[in-house]
Amino acid sequence: MLSIRTRKWFAPEILKSFPCSFLRSSGISLAVIVTTFGLLSTSVRAEDNALNAEETRTLRNHLVATAQKEQVLDEAIRELMSQPATPESTALAQELELQKDRLEQEFESMATRLNLESTRPKGTGKPDWFKELEDLTLPILRSIREMTEKPRTIDALKYQTEVMEAQIPEYELAHKHLLELKQLESNTGGKAADGNYLQRLQDLLPKYDPEVLKLKIRKNRENIERLSSSDKSLIETVTDEIRNFFKNRGRNLIVTGFTFFGLWWILTRIRKWVVGTRLLSSLSPGFSKLFSAGYNLFAITFCLAAAMGCLFFFNDWLLISVLVMILLLGIWTSRQWIPKFLKEIKFILNLGTVREGERIIWQGIPWQVVDIGLFATLNNERLQGGEIKLQVSELIGLHSRPVFPGEPWFPTRPNDWVLLADGSYGRVENQTLEQVVLVLKGGSKKYFSTIDFLHQNPVNFSDGFRYCIEFRLEYSLQDKICNEIPALFAAGLRKKLHPRFEGSAPEFSRLSVTFDHADSSALNLAVIVHLDGRCAEFHEELKREIQGTLVQICNENGFVIPNERLTINLARGEDESSPLALREESPAPKNRV
Structure with a gap:
């Protein structure tokens, strides 16, 4: 069956925009323009089966009417072009040209019963800036096009061949329909008024001839074979x-x-x-x-x-x-990174929160900022390999301050002897940004990350240290404890340890023995000895040597070191030698350093 769609070609807005004087001066009657824009445009869809005679005659009448519309529009356009050019006449001529193009497209679609909307050219709609960019990149694109000309040509020919092979059945059907319409005119006899219609049919017959399409396919295949045979290798x-x-x-x-x-x-x-x-x-x-x-x-x-x-x-x-x-x-x-780059520029120009020559804390360790350029150079003179380069971005968010004269950059140096909060005592063998290696007495090594080492609050003995020993004496020496006894112990220590007090740089730089305090069972002396940092390696041995010397002085002078006693008094009549008579003695408290 024949499905017919109609629509009116009428543009009242265009007619209103032109004054009547222009229409009279152009020599075109208002009736002709109204007739031109009021003509009906019909789009016909046919089913797969062949049209019967009545449907073919109906289709012919629509095609004849469309051809007549085209002829009227063509005459109107020629009349406008013969008049002096004005903005109004130019705009009207362009609108009539669009109307004529639509009618030609619909005539071809109805005659061939093909949907030609997909083949109509579409505008690119490129903005001005895109055209400018295209002009700028034209030399590059031309060079790329020259390099890839052969493969692109082969690919285009293959694509065209595939498209034309798919169009062969459609062209055969369209050519058949055109022949039916022409045969109908031969049987009935065409009128003179249908000359434009017959001419249009005659023009469409070679366009939709499937043999021409097959000839093009054969030619494309020959070109593909010729180009492929002369291919070079990629190298x-x-x-x-x-x-x-x-x-x-x-x-x-x-x-x-x-x-x-x-x-x-x-x-x-x-x-x-x-x-x-x-x-x-x-x-x-x-x-x-x-x-x-x-x-x-x-x-x-x-x-x-x-x-x-x-x-x-x-x-x-x-x-x-x-x-x-x-x-x-x-x-x-x-x-994306221009804002970040501007921040880095402030640091590079020495205008940021971190400045050259000042002190910052990075990764928990103090550093001196040596230089800020494309990279930031940090230095810590106490660390082995203590110079490091950072990206300037890592300084963002940090703050520096001026360096105080004599301010330490790390608690220790290599070969220093330290005592840590966990009781470890040893010599620093290596200290870097990553780790600190401590050699304990006996040669065993203990490893700390640098941050953990700092958290141990190391006490450095290599710069000097002292002993503060609390020594107990009994109350029988109470009358001498303030003067005679401290002087006696001081003189005894200097005599017995005299090699350590001699020389221009003695190991024991200062000795002080004074009465400290009295507790419930003893009188306590405070023995204070200052030692040079050279003695740090023998910290524990020297401590024991001083304590032994104090005991020797007590033995030579008959001084008694008191013990704490716990006495249990038995009931009357019981033998004091009974096992129930208990006496507990505890050793004197250890000397506290």
């Missing part, structure tokens, strides 16, 4: 393209490269000379860095401009486009 193709590139543009590229790097070298030498002058060396480091940054920016801009000028001189638009694309790509990709 040969790449080698030829590289050879052609350097043959044609090698000189331009070399001269441009020499110009860029030569100017950069010269300007760098000038910067070093200017920065080394007495004028800039007397200024603040912050101003010197600001001058260097501005000079470097000027230098890179000048070098790029010179390189671009060389390419302009050689008229090498391909390399110019490549250079511009690289610059644009760099600017486009840098938009």
Whole structure:
């Protein structure tokens, strides 16, 4: 069955926009324009089976009417074009041309019973900036197109062949329908008024001839076979393209490269000379860095401009486009980290929260900021391998302060003897940013991460230390405990340990024996000995030596070291020697250091 869709071609807005005087001056009657825009446009869909005679005649009448509409529009357009050109007449002519194009498309669609909407050309709709970008990249695209011309041609021919092979059944059906319409005209006899309709049918017959399509397919296959037989290997193709590139543009590229790097070298030498002058060396480091940054920016801009000028001189638009694309790509990709880069610039110019020559805490360890450039250089003189370079971004969020004279950078040095909070006592063998190795007495080693080592609150004995020994005596010496007894013990210690008190740099630098306090069972002396850091290795041995010397002095003078006693009194009449008579003696408390 025949399905018919109709719509009206009428544009009242266009008619309202033109004054009546224009219509009269153009020589076109209002009735003709209204008739032109009021004509019906019909789109016909047919089913797979052949049309019967009545449906064919109905289709013919619609085609004849469409051809007449086209003829009316064509006459109206020619009449408008013969008149003096005005904005109104030009706009009306363009609108009529669009109407005529639609009618031609619908005539072809109804005659062939094919949906031609998908084959209609569509506008690209490219904005102006896209066209500018396309013009800029045209040399690059042209070079890529030349490199890939053969594979693209083969692929395009294969695609066209596949499309035409799929269209053969449709073209055969369309050609059959056109022949039916022409045969109908031959049987009934065409009228003179249908000349335009007959001419349109005659024009469509060769266009939808399947034999022409098959001929094109055979020609495409021959071209594909010819191009494929002359294919080179990938290595040969790449080698030829590289050879052609350097043959044609090698000189331009070399001269441009020499110009860029030569100017950069010269300007760098000038910067070093200017920065080394007495004028800039007397200024603040912050101003010197600001001058260097501005000079470097000027230098890179000048070098790029010179390189671009060389390419302009050689008229090498391909390399110019490549250079511009690289610059644009760099600017486009840098938009994300420009805020972060500006923060880093403040540090590089010595204007941030971390400044050169000051002290910061990084990873729990104090460091001195030596230099801030493309990288930040930190130094800790106490650590082995104590210089490290960081990215400037790692300084963001940190704060520095001026260095106090004589301020330590780490609690210990290699070969120092330390006592830790966990009771470990040993010599520092290695201390780096990552770990500290402690050699205990006997040669065993104990490993700490640097942060854990600092958390142990190390006590460094290598710079000097002292003993503070509490020594107990009985109450029978009460009348001598304040003067005679301390002097006696001091003289005895100096006598028995005299090698350690002699020399220009004695091991025991100071000795003090005084009465400290009295408790419930004894009188306590405070024996204080100051030792040089050289004795740190024998910290425990010297402690025992001093305590032994104190006991020897007691033995020589008959002094009794009291013990704490617990006495249990038995009931009357019981033998005091009974096992129930208990006496508990505890040793004197250990001397406290």
